[in-house]
Amino acid sequence: MQKISLIEEIKELKREKNAVILAHCYQNIEIDEVADFVGDSLYLSQQAAITDASIIVFAGVYFMAETAKILSPDKKVLLPRLESGCFMADMINLKELRNFKNQYPSSPVVCYVNSTAEIKAESDICCTSANAVEIVKSLPDNRILFVPDRGLGTYVASQFINKEIISYYGYCPTHMRILPEDISYMKNKYTDAEVFVHPECHMEVIKMADYVGSTSGIIKRAKSSSSKRFIIATEQGVVERLRRDIKGKEFILATDKAVCENMKWTKLEDILYSLKTETPEITVPEDIREKAYISISRMLAVPV
Secondary structure: OOHHHHHHHHHHHHHHOOEEEEEEOOOOHHHHHOOOEEEOHHHHHHHHHOOOOOEEEEEOOHHHHHHHHHHOOOOEEEOOOOOOOOOOHHHOOHHHHHHHHHHOOOOOEEEEOOOOHHHHHOOOEEEOOOOHHHHHHHOOOOEEEEEOEHHHHHHHHOOOOOOEEEEOOEOOHHHHOOOHHHHHHHHHHOOOOEEEEOOOOOHHHHOOOOEEOOHHHHHHHHHHOOOOEEEEEOOHHHHHHHHHHOOOOEEEEOOOOOOOOHHHOOOHHHHHHHHHHOOOEEOOOHHHHHHHHHHHHHHHOOOO
């Protein structure tokens, strides 16, 4: 099937079935052509929740589709490639989280939204890479457990002198493949470039940044900056969209190793098949969904 007819068929089927298509910005950029919303995972789930759509098709990974279901329990949520998981989210399970909590009784758990529904449900409050520092600041406790990402947890810890942040050992393989020597090489090659770094990266990489921020933060800063050249230390898909959407500026990927393979599995053909068959459907047990919803709601109640 030719690409243009494939796109037209998806759009027509989307209208017929009252579906909304979400595309995470690490996805193949062609997915944007049929997406209603493109962006970070929580933003996408929030946008889908306020639509009148009956079906949510999430071009992303498993935990993202779960989050969409947590926020939209009455909508059918589809994940076109069921095997699209997140390596970091899979680094912790319920038993491991409970063991972690038992080592530090009475310490609240801040859970990065890049986690499964059951981990969110077992945590006290969620956070994103954009609001993690403010969420931790909002807690009165001096010792806080952070799961599952030690990269983001270490960055958050660096922002406090009066709080102990104990991070789980999980990490994002894609961001951890970005090394200090990659940044040094690019800075020497492009001496006028600003360096933008995602906080899931190594702390040594973060220390070399002109700006540290979430995916949406990086995009917003790139638009507003007076600089004309940027070294971007996050997943390749972000750089592709920056190049497409912002003219007159140059965006350089810190390393060609910054690619999330799981995020690239979803193709337009998968979205079409998912819409046609309304599979694979993602479900979350109601008791877990309710607890996870509380953790997300507590985060959203914190002014940032």
